[in-house]
Amino acid sequence: MSEDIYRLSEGVFSVPVEGESVVLAMGSEKYFGVRGAMRHLLEGLGEGLSLDAMVADTCARYAVTPEVARQDLEAMLPKLIAAGIVERAA
Numbered sequence: 001m002s003e004d005i006y007r008l009s010e011g012v013f014s015v016p017v018e019g020e021s022v023v024l025a026m027g028s029e030k031y032f033g034v035r036g037a038m039r040h041l042l043e044g045l046g047e048g049l050s051l052d053a054m055v056a057d058t059c060a061r062y063a064v065t066p067e068v069a070r071q072d073l074e075a076m077l078p079k080l081i082a083a084g085i086v087e088r089a090a
Contacts, residue, residue, distance in 0.1 A: 005089040006077065007048035012085055014042055025084040032085070037062055038076070048089050051077075 008014075011026035020035035023042060034042060037058055044057060051073060058069040080086035 003050040003052060005048045005050055006045055006054070006086050007089045008042065008045045009084055009087045014046075023085060028084045030083060032083070041073075042085070045086060 009025065009027070012023060013026070014021045014023045017033075020033050021039045021042065022031055022033055024031045040057065040061055041054060044054070049057070051070070054073050055066050055069045058064060058073070059066055062069075064072075077086060081088070
């Protein structure tokens, strides 16, 4: 069974600004300031990533266990999808 791939939604733009990124969702006209792990996550979603790849990348960059990274990502992804920032690609 293939795992879902997540990517930035169409019309979402990210601009680096002084150590963080400002993310704008044109469809909802909402914007967010993100930094740290979330900034790296959103940068990687430009090409599309599976949850497993996001967990591995987060663990490689930060001192976090795979279980905690997965739990945090599983909590955050629905919020990003609801805000129109991220979508399932597959």
